[in-house]
Each structure stands twice: as structure tokens, then as C-alpha cells.
Amino acid sequence: MKTLHDNLFRSLNPEQLALYERLFETVTNKEGGLYFLYGPGGTVKTFLYNTILTKLRSEKMIVLAVASSGIASLLLLEGRTAHNRFVIPLELMENSTCGIKQKTHLAALMHEARLIIWDKAPMTQRYAFEALDKTLRDILGSKKEANRTKLFAGMPILIGGDFRQILPVIPKGKRQEVVNACINRSELWKFCHLHTLSRIMRVNEYTLSGQIDSRKCAFNKWVLDVGDGNVPASSKEGDDEPSWIKIPEEFIVKNGINPIETIVDTIFPEFHLRQDDEDYLRERAILTPGNDDADAINKHMFKKLQGETMTFKSSDEICKGYTDCIEQQQSYPVEYLTSSIFRVCLLTN
Known part of the structure; x- marks a missing residue:
């Protein structure tokens, strides 16, 4: 784990390093706080999360890494979905709480955790974060009464994402309802420390000689302008609002x-x-x-x-020709048959 951290750490840019050092100091001093890592796609936020994870875990600290979607959770080291890890209700309301019970293994894990990292936060309704806040105050406050008055019971929380991307899904909700469901409309947001990443790493703006590539800079700026709504849009017949933009010739x-x-x-x-x-x-x-x-x-x-x-062939179901097919289906679910572990077993046998 330490070797992996050292390899990741060497690639941090100054913006990433500033938050890395701030989080490490916060966790080491057992301080609380809500931090939001904001940056457009390509600023390698996940890379920074994994660098922080490897650093703290290499020092025997427990860090819970979650994301708002299953795909995003796979990119985090030992990541889980937030709903799975914190037992968040599927139907959220203003007074919702997480389904973590006192004196359970999961509650004990909350007591031992030193940091929570939550990726793709803008996708999740604000009630989910408020539910976690109430739940942590209840669980961690059972051993230390002062924790009941602290934000997230004194647990440092790092959330992140890009508001240009997917926002909470509100069935048949209008624009105002979707915006009001976002984390930045929560009372928790006024306590949030905002950190911004601006350097796009996915499209490197530098040449091999270290010079600025003006064409790549222009492309990155155009992508951000699209996300910010600064590019003129047109509408077609039947559209509720303008949603069509013209791609510049130089990018085609x-x-x-x-x-x-x-x-x-x-x-x-x-x-x-x-x-x-x-x-x-x-x-x-x-x-x-x-x-x-x-x-x-x-x-x-x-x-x-x-x-x-x-040609390497794969299978995601048990052969129905076997007499013990039902028992094998229970022992080897589809998730296992499509996993990398199963493929390694096939190659070694």
C-alpha cells in the first residue's frame, strides 16, 4: 500500500497537493469538517481520492470510500456505493435516517473510521447527506455526548463531483425541484470548505517539451463553456428550450x-x-x-x-446439463462468473 501511495503521490499537481495536505492534517489531528472537491471532468479527482486512501490506510487508519453510482465506486480502492455502505433509504425524505443500528458491526465500523470519502456527490439528493449527518451524531454520540452537537459527529467528510454533470434524479421533477434537491441547497453546505481543481489532466495542455499547446487549451476551455452554458444554443421544433450547439470546425x-x-x-x-x-x-x-x-x-x-x-471465451451461466445445476447456480452467481477472480481461476486450471 505504501509503495502504491508513493507512486501516486509523485504525480500530484499543486492544487491536488494542497487538499491532500489539508485532509491529512485534519485526520491526524482528529478534526472534523465537511470538504467539497469541485472540478470538471478530467481534473482526476478520483486519482486524488485514491492517493489519500493509500496514505491513510498505509498508516493503519480506516477510511470509508463510497460513491453515488456503482461504476464510480469501482474506481475507488475498496469502494462501495453510498447507499450500500450507509444503508441509506431508497425513498428519501427530510426526516430520513440511515439504517445503521447501535451495537452492530457497521456501527462499530463508524466508530473506528477516520475519514469518509464520497465521490459523485452532486448525483445524490441532499436528504442522503442529512440522513448520514443525523445517523453519525446518534451513533458516535452514544460514546461521546459532545459529538451530538458536531457536524457529522466530528467525522471529517470529503465529498466531490462536478455540478455540470448528472444531478439528482427527481421523477417528473421540474428544473427547480432538481436544483433544490442538490447538496448545495442543504443547510450543511454553509459549513462546507470548497476546494477547486482547474487543471485538466485528461487532455494535457502541455507538449512533451513543456510548452503550452494552445489548441488543447482552446478545446478544454470550450468543453467547460459548454458545461457552464456559455456556448450559444439553438432549438428545433418541439423542443422546450434551446439544447443544440454547434461544434467548432477545428475540433472535428x-x-x-x-x-x-x-x-x-x-x-x-x-x-x-x-x-x-x-x-x-x-x-x-x-x-x-x-x-x-x-x-x-x-x-x-x-x-x-x-x-x-x-480467442478467450467466457460464460456467465452454469451449464444446465448438470444434474446439480440449481445448487451450482446458488454457489456461483453471475457476479462471480463475470469477475476477474473467476477468469484467473480458469487460466490457472
Whole structure:
């Protein structure tokens, strides 16, 4: 764990390092507080969370890492969804509390925890955070009465996310209802310490020589302007409000005879020479919302690969030909059959 932390720590930029040191000091001195890490996508907030996690856990401290969505929780070291970890009710109301009972293993874990990290916080209704606040005051206040009057019972909480992205889902809710459900509309927000990350790491604005790449800077600024609503939008017939924007020509891959080949050659130049270069492959990706497009791009990329082709087959269900099929289905659920542990077992057998 310490080696992993040292590797992560060396890559922190000054903005990340400032919050890292502040959180470490807060936890070490057993101070409380609510901290919000705000930054657009690409400022590698998750990277900072994992750096803090490895630091504290390497020093034998218990840190609870949760996220508002299952996918986001997988990116945190030993992460869980917030609803699972804190037993948050699915139907939240103003007076809701978490389902953690006194004198249970989960309550004992809350007593031992030194920090809670909650990613994708803007996705969750404010009542969830208020429920956790009330619950921690009740549980931690059972041993120390003074904790009942402290924010989150004196437990330091680091939440983070980007309000440009997904906000709480309110069935049939209007804009005002969605906004009022956000964490920054809670009474807790006035006690929050805000830290902002501004440097986009996903699209590095620097060249290999350390010079500023003006084209990449312009792209990053345009993406932020879209999220902030600063790009003029138009509407089509039947739209409730303007929601269509025009992408500048300089950010569009020029059409060629074969569109797929054009975009692949743009994102993966000299692929035939560098297909075994892990760093080259790791820093590139082609994103598409359609499965048909993804299949077509993958098929094109496979044709460009050099070397012997190998096929690895997988299965996500037990063969129904076995007489003890029902017992095996109970022993080997789908989640296990699709896990990396099961694949490793197959390769080693």
C-alpha cells in the first residue's frame, strides 16, 4: 500500500497537493469538517481520492470510500456505493435516517473510521447527506455526548463531483425541484470548505517539451463553456428550450473516404509501429455512444493488429446439463462468473 501511495503521490499537481495536505492534517489531528472537491471532468479527482486512501490506510487508519453510482465506486480502492455502505433509504425524505443500528458491526465500523470519502456527490439528493449527518451524531454520540452537537459527529467528510454533470434524479421533477434537491441547497453546505481543481489532466495542455499547446487549451476551455452554458444554443421544433450547439470546425475530424479509418488514424497514428507500447495505448481512446459504431471500430482495429490471433471465451451461466445445476447456480452467481477472480481461476486450471 505504501509503495502504491508513493507512486501516486509523485504525480500530484499543486492544487491536488494542497487538499491532500489539508485532509491529512485534519485526520491526524482528529478534526472534523465537511470538504467539497469541485472540478470538471478530467481534473482526476478520483486519482486524488485514491492517493489519500493509500496514505491513510498505509498508516493503519480506516477510511470509508463510497460513491453515488456503482461504476464510480469501482474506481475507488475498496469502494462501495453510498447507499450500500450507509444503508441509506431508497425513498428519501427530510426526516430520513440511515439504517445503521447501535451495537452492530457497521456501527462499530463508524466508530473506528477516520475519514469518509464520497465521490459523485452532486448525483445524490441532499436528504442522503442529512440522513448520514443525523445517523453519525446518534451513533458516535452514544460514546461521546459532545459529538451530538458536531457536524457529522466530528467525522471529517470529503465529498466531490462536478455540478455540470448528472444531478439528482427527481421523477417528473421540474428544473427547480432538481436544483433544490442538490447538496448545495442543504443547510450543511454553509459549513462546507470548497476546494477547486482547474487543471485538466485528461487532455494535457502541455507538449512533451513543456510548452503550452494552445489548441488543447482552446478545446478544454470550450468543453467547460459548454458545461457552464456559455456556448450559444439553438432549438428545433418541439423542443422546450434551446439544447443544440454547434461544434467548432477545428475540433472535428475532417471527413475522409472511410470515416472510421480517418478517426482511427487520427487517434492512433503509427499504430502498426506502436501497438505493443502500453503508454501509447493507455493515453488514447475512441468513445462512441452506439454499439454498432463501437463494433465497427473494433473490427477495423483488429484488422490492423499484427501477430497471432487468440480467442478467450467466457460464460456467465452454469451449464444446465448438470444434474446439480440449481445448487451450482446458488454457489456461483453471475457476479462471480463475470469477475476477474473467476477468469484467473480458469487460466490457472
